[in-house]
Amino acid sequence: MAKKFCGLMFSVIMMLHLLVENHAIETEAPTPQPQQNSQFPKYGITQGSLQPQECGPRCTQRCSKTAFKKPCMFFCQKCCAKCLCVPPGTYGNKEFCPCYNNWKTKRGGPKCP
Known part of the structure; x- marks a missing residue:
């Protein structure tokens, strides 16, 4: 009985060790994300460069990390x-859009948020 228990415990410990080891390998080296500086024009950073129908997706991205999504979306869309x-981004960077900033x-x- 003791041999079976020890064998079972050894098996469980080995499986846990393998799971932890595999998880550590998967999470150790995340793939690097490209810099978004080259993509700023897609955010309409120059005043008047967006079409009115583009405000929704831009504001959704702008307000994506706030806890106050409804007011952020309301004012962002009004400003847009x-x-x-x-x-660009979820916070700051208002210097790219003087009207929005001022x-x-x-x-x-x-x-404007």
Whole structure:
């Protein structure tokens, strides 16, 4: 009985070791992602370079990481409709779109996300 138990435990330990080892091998070297600097024009970074129908996908990407998706999408689409431009990335980079960057609320804060 003890031999069977030891054999079973050895088998379980070996399987766990193999699973951990295989998982470590798979996650050690992620494939490098290409830099998006060369792709900025697709985001409509120059003022007026987007068509109104392109605002939805650009704002979806812009607001993808926020916890406040509905207000972000509302204001992003409002800003895009006016400026025809959405900065690249999910945050910052507003210097690429002056209209988007300079539109302020009544309180003086940024209107566009």
